[in-house]
Amino acid sequence: MRHTISVLVENKFGVLARVSGMFSGRGFNIDSLNVAPTHDAALSRITAVLKGDDTALDLCIKQLRKLINVVDVADYKDGQAVLREMILAKVKADASSRSEILQISDIFRAKIVHAASHEVIVELTGDEGKVAAFLRMLEPFGIIELARTGQLALTR
Structure with a gap:
């Protein structure tokens, strides 16, 4: 458990x-x-x-x-605290895929914190389910590197 x-x-x-x-x-x-x-x-x-x-x-x-x-x-216990995690994901982003990555980031309220010619670094904060769903959406583009904070929690 x-x-x-x-x-x-x-x-x-x-x-x-x-x-x-x-x-x-x-x-x-x-x-x-x-x-x-x-x-x-x-x-x-x-x-x-x-x-x-x-x-x-x-x-x-x-x-x-x-x-x-x-x-x-x-x-x-479940529901007693606010739980959040932050990730930084470096994703392959060429000219054809960049706009789609930006749209996915907007849907999840993620921020593009760095953009280069062939990659972007995206920052996302959320609960475990949101982070997992976001990473599944980014996988087809190619996640180059990933850093996670682990969960933070404060009682409600």
Whole structure:
């Protein structure tokens, strides 16, 4: 089962290693891991999407709460949080396909952030379904390179 976990931690050296070590030590496979400072530079938010069973997750959350540098832990159930992911996709775009790529980008409210003679870089933010649908639409043109942030989450 997939779980989205948000861990608010002190922004200190080694905290990420301890938190991710806790996940792997409990047998979770990390699908995505995103870490960045919050509006308070002393704190960082770790958002992790994990695969594992509910019993192990409960134990893992209890163990996380015991770590010194952990301020708060939240397990987001379906509908409890806003989840978003950002991608940058470099796509082949010659003169004949460029307008179609622009139309697809408009439909998905994606932005062209760089254009060159034979390729474009497109930025898209959305939920997992939107990102997957957008990538399926771009595949026929040829995705040269792809970068993804992994999921970010905030409680509703």
